[in-house]
Amino acid sequence: MSQHQARRSTRGDGETVLSVEELRTAFFTDKETIYAVDGASFDLRRGETVGIVGESGSGKSVTARSIMGLIESPGRVLDGSSIKYHNPETVERLADQFAGEVTYRDGDGEPEGDGCIVLDDDEGTNGTRGYVDLARAPQKVVKRTRGGDIAMIFQDPLSSLNPVYTVGNQIKEALKLHRDMSGRSVTDEAAELLEAVGIPDARMALREYPHQFSGGQRQRIVIAVALACDPEVLICDEPTTALDVTIQAQILDLLDDIQRERDLGIVFITHDMGVISEISDRVNVMYAGEIVETAPAETLFTDPAHPYTRGLLESIPGRNPGADRLTTIEGDVPTPNQPATDCRFAPRCPEQFDACTQVHPESVSVTEAATDHTTACLLYPDDRSREDAVDLHERRGRGDTDDEANRTEARR
Numbered sequence: 001m002s003q004h005q006a007r008r009s010t011r012g013d014g015e016t017v018l019s020v021e022e023l024r025t026a027f028f029t030d031k032e033t034i035y036a037v038d039g040a041s042f043d044l045r046r047g048e049t050v051g052i053v054g055e056s057g058s059g060k061s062v063t064a065r066s067i068m069g070l071i072e073s074p075g076r077v078l079d080g081s082s083i084k085y086h087n088p089e090t091v092e093r094l095a096d097q098f099a100g101e102v103t104y105r106d107g108d109g110e111p112e113g114d115g116c117i118v119l120d121d122d123e124g125t126n127g128t129r130g131y132v133d134l135a136r137a138p139q140k141v142v143k144r145t146r147g148g149d150i151a152m153i154f155q156d157p158l159s160s161l162n163p164v165y166t167v168g169n170q171i172k173e174a175l176k177l178h179r180d181m182s183g184r185s186v187t188d189e190a191a192e193l194l195e196a197v198g199i200p201d202a203r204m205a206l207r208e209y210p211h212q213f214s215g216g217q218r219q220r221i222v223i224a225v226a227l228a229c230d231p232e233v234l235i236c237d238e239p240t241t242a243l244d245v246t247i248q249a250q251i252l253d254l255l256d257d258i259q260r261e262r263d264l265g266i267v268f269i270t271h272d273m274g275v276i277s278e279i280s281d282r283v284n285v286m287y288a289g290e291i292v293e294t295a296p297a298e299t300l301f302t303d304p305a306h307p308y309t310r311g312l313l314e315s316i317p318g319r320n321p322g323a324d325r326l327t328t329i330e331g332d333v334p335t336p337n338q339p340a341t342d343c344r345f346a347p348r349c350p351e352q353f354d355a356c357t358q359v360h361p362e363s364v365s366v367t368e369a370a371t372d373h374t375t376a377c378l379l380y381p382d383d384r385s386r387e388d389a390v391d392l393h394e395r396r397g398r399g400d401t402d403d404e405a406n407r408t409e410a411r412r
């Protein structure tokens, strides 16, 4: 275990700020329907980094864009999906602005109306006053959280920066818009932000244009623009993939520092298992639109459960000293063009058996005791017979939840 991981293991005890539940996002193209995200669930706590890892096409970016309200036609977040944002100040602010969207619920019960802003009847018992469900929220509501509450950074920093404006202008614009600042204090704050992300000669840099900076510096500038909006959640979609290893490590360190200072919740997306192990507290492994394994980062690397995760780990260079070349999993991620009725990994799986082509694996605890480690594979729970395990998945798939011993609470 690296020092980095040791430091991380104590993190993420804050309250849940974002919970994604049964997220389904599909693209209705002329040719077919693509179920790009097909029932993904995970939580993010304040101060915690949750990683999403998987091969190209597994649905990572569509998950991120769904949270940001950036899915465009022919794509749509399907009914039944929830993206609950819990930040109390935001929920309160939105409830004031959009009174027509407010609905009430009793404690943890179901909301009584279909408004996207759900408030507790008896407020304040456990500190949360409810949530706004971004999956059901109209664009006018989502727009009020995008950037200011939940910010996103992408692989290519140039796609988020405007080439014709100075760096200073872009940071100041964000400060004016989201923090209501003006006058000289804006310039001072902009310079401070640039310094905070490690840009030298910040005052001078404010007057320069994006193309005058290197790739790594541009990504720092994008991070400064995101921070100018003072977000609670930062979604990073492959932010270091285009950078060389040294610069990549510096950006990861920067994100770590910023997170500590601001108690940020970070969703970090990458196809690089090495990067995910460096940065995450918890990891979600995604395959063909589904989260096939969730575990604390350390557990995922020492004790992977799903055959797909094991395959990904074997493909990390240097992890198999005996192997003389890179092991990769044969075959490609299938395009999920119908709702899952079987295991989408079965055709590539070394442990595939008959039921895998007939039963859809649901998310279950790896063993009955391992409540923070779940996987969607018919081989689990590990401590049941194969028939018993398959039977559990079948019953779960039918919505039969009387199985006390193994509930999805494991997702935490």
Ligand SMILES: Nc1ncnc2c1ncn2[C@@H]1O[C@H](COP(=O)(O)OP(=O)(O)OP(=O)(O)O)[C@@H](O)[C@H]1O
Pocket (backbone or CB within 6 Å): 027, 029, 034, 036, 054, 055, 056, 057, 058, 059, 060, 061, 062, 063, 075, 271, 335, 336
């Ligand atoms: N606008 C779109 N129209 C149709 N299909 C789309 C659209 N955007 C994404 N998809 C499909 O959704 C699936 C998931 O794509 P996504 O971009 O989320 O993958 P990813 O895991 O981010 O991969 P990568 O590592 O390559 O970025 C893919 O099959 C992709 O072709």
Ligand code: NI
Pocket (backbone or CB within 6 Å): 060, 061, 062, 237
């Ligand atoms: Ni992507």
